[in-house]
Amino acid sequence: MIFSEKKRRMPGEFEEHRGTLMIWPVRPGSWPNGGVAAKQAFCTVMEAILESEEVWLLADEAHLEEAKRMAPVGVQVLELESDDAWARDVGPTFVEENDRIVGIDWEFNAWGGRVDGLYVHWEKDDRVASEFCKKTGYPVENAHPFVLEGGSIHSDGEGTILTTASCLLSKGRNPLLTKEQIEEKLRTYLGAEKVIWLPRGIYQDETNEHVDNVCAFVRPGEVVLAWTDDKEDPQYALSLACLEQLKQVTDAKGRKLKVHKLPIPAVPITVQEEDLQGYEFEEGEDQREAGERLAASYVNFYITNGGVLVPQFGDVKDETAVQIMGELFPDRRIYPILARDILLGGGNIHCITQQIPTGGRKE
Numbered sequence: 001m002i003f004s005e006k007k008r009r010m011p012g013e014f015e016e017h018r019g020t021l022m023i024w025p026v027r028p029g030s031w032p033n034g035g036v037a038a039k040q041a042f043c044t045v046m047e048a049i050l051e052s053e054e055v056w057l058l059a060d061e062a063h064l065e066e067a068k069r070m071a072p073v074g075v076q077v078l079e080l081e082s083d084d085a086w087a088r089d090v091g092p093t094f095v096e097e098n099d100r101i102v103g104i105d106w107e108f109n110a111w112g113g114r115v116d117g118l119y120v121h122w123e124k125d126d127r128v129a130s131e132f133c134k135k136t137g138y139p140v141e142n143a144h145p146f147v148l149e150g151g152s153i154h155s156d157g158e159g160t161i162l163t164t165a166s167c168l169l170s171k172g173r174n175p176l177l178t179k180e181q182i183e184e185k186l187r188t189y190l191g192a193e194k195v196i197w198l199p200r201g202i203y204q205d206e207t208n209e210h211v212d213n214v215c216a217f218v219r220p221g222e223v224v225l226a227w228t229d230d231k232e233d234p235q236y237a238l239s240l241a242c243l244e245q246l247k248q249v250t251d252a253k254g255r256k257l258k259v260h261k262l263p264i265p266a267v268p269i270t271v272q273e274e275d276l277q278g279y280e281f282e283e284g285e286d287q288r289e290a291g292e293r294l295a296a297s298y299v300n301f302y303i304t305n306g307g308v309l310v311p312q313f314g315d316v317k318d319e320t321a322v323q324i325m326g327e328l329f330p331d332r333r334i335y336p337i338l339a340r341d342i343l344l345g346g347g348n349i350h351c352i353t354q355q356i357p358t359g360g361r362k363e
Contacts, residue, residue, distance in 0.1 A: 008097040008191040011357045012157030012217055013303045018101075019054030020304065021132065021354040022046065024067040025085040026060075029119065029285045030345040032278025037341040039070060042085075045302075045309060045342075045349060047072045048335040052306025056356075058082060058132065078135055083110075083125040086347055088212070089149035091354040092129040092140060095190055101359035103140045104189050105129035106148040111207045112172030113147070118206060118346070120284035146185050147173040151210035151351055153186070156220045159193030159252030161186050164201045166209040173208075194252035198245055200238040202226060202264075205295035206286065212350045213297045215242060218260070218328045221251060226299045227261035235264055262298050262324055265315035269296040275344060288344075300348035301325065303355075307332050311339035311348050 022042065025031045031038040046055050050072055058080040059067035068077045082090060089111075092103030108126045110117035133140035154162040167173075168182055177185070179197070186192040201209025214226045225246065227239050246259050271292040281287045298321035302309045308329050312318045318336065326334045342348050 008095050008102070009157065009159060010093065010095045010153075010155040010161070010190040010192075012155055012220070013355055014217070014219055015157055016358045017053045017305050018356045018358045019056060020049050020302075021056050021087045021091045021356060022058070022352055023082050023085040023087045023090075023128070024057060024059040024063055025345065025352075026063050027084045028280035029282055029287075030084055032275055032344060034278075038345060041337070041339065041341045042352065043070060043072055044337055045352065046075055048307060048309050048337065049302075049304050049353070050074050051333075052304050056132075056136070058087075058128070078132075080128065080131050080135065081124045082128050083119065083122050085345070086125075086151075086351050087354040088151045088347075088351045089207075090125040090128040091150065092133055092138070093150050093153070093190070094138070094355070094357050096357060096359055099359070101138060101357055103129060103133040103138045105133070105140050105142050105144070106150075107144040107146060108149065109147050109172070111149065112170060115172030116170070116208070117172060118286040119282065141189070143185075143189055146189075148185075149207065149210065150354055151207060151212040151347070153190070154211050154216050155190065156217045156251060158220045159191065160217075160220075161190060161192040161195050162198065162211050162215055162217065162223070163195065164198045164209050164211045164214070166200050167207065167211070168197075170208040192252075194250075196245075196249050196251070198242045200241055202295040202297050203234040203238055204293045206346055210351075213295055213300050213348070214239070215246070216299050216301070216350075220253070221255045222258045222260065222328075224260045224262045224299055224324075224328070226264050226297045228264050233264075260324065260328060263317045263320055264298070265296050265313050266317050267315055268293045269313050269315070269340060269343060270294060271344070294343050296343055297348070298325075300350040302349045302353045303329075303332070307335050309335045309337050309349050311343070312336045313340055313343070314338070
């Protein structure tokens with residue numbers, strides 16, 4: 001059922017949540033050594049979130065008891081299969097529609113399908129959004145066959161959606177749709193009044209450069225942008241192109257955007273030889289290589305009701321990122337979280353979380 005005749009919007013992440021959705025990390029091709037370190041990092045993330053809101057954790061039957069045993073007290077563990085643990089991308093994108101919250105179930109094809117997707121089978125992932133809504137009582141809207149991941153969009157809660165052209169216009173997602181037709185989809189499903197297209201994302205981001213790794217709203221009219229002053233770094237040209245675009249555009253309310261620069265790590269975070277020993281890749285699955293630069297970005301933070309979870313990489317810029325985020329969110333606690341073990345899977349804190357806004361669940 002389509003509810004487009006009603007007023008809808010995608011709330012900003014900084015607005016009040018009912019809770020957060022996460023998925024237990026077990027895929028051998030993403031999480032080395034049985035995911036031991038990743039699971040501990042996920043639990044640290046859950047602990048921080050629980051201080052101000054609920055957490056729902058999905059796990060398949062084979063790992064259900066492990067998830068219940070290891071997850072912090074208070075986490076609601078639900079049995080639900082998935083192919084991996086990227087709740088941001090496979091979970092529902094929740095929108096507010098009059099007096100209720102509706103989950104949007106996008107089609108998921110592993111970030112590019114047969115063109116440049118990262119693994120061959122993604123059928124379980126593609127069912128997560130609808131199955132989670134059914135289990136928790138939220139109405140769900142099926143957006144198939146429109147391919148989109150939650151990490152490819154950011155909302156200011158007032159009708160403005162941020163995205164990257166490198167991702168949404170990639171050949172592996174919706175090759176038969178024009179840019180204008182994709183915008184119309186965002187208007188229909190998210191209530192978007194203005195779509196701001198950034199040209200690029202973070203260097204080596206294997207999602208075709210999701211926006212949540214390079215630029216994010218901290219409040220209406222204000223964004224943070226991943227930045228480096230090193231002109232020799234491949235990220236410099238990408239961030240500069242984004243900055244030039246952000247300077248030219250206005251949001252849905254006609255405001256010029258205030259841009260806060262957030263540094264990337266001073267030293268690139270790379271895959272080490274010892275990391276490779278712990279992976280088990282399936283045939284056709286994208287594989288890691290020693291020395292490979294990972295898409296490390298402090299912009300991949302997550303906002304909760306009471307805090308902001310900021311990735312840390314053991315880099316000299318860690319403290320700077322925490323300081324900047326503290327200034328941007330003076331009323332929230334900043335949680336610095338060591339996140340390299342999450343990054344080894346291909347994403348970061350924002351990628352493994354999906355906010356559920358407050359609101360009714362009327363059928």
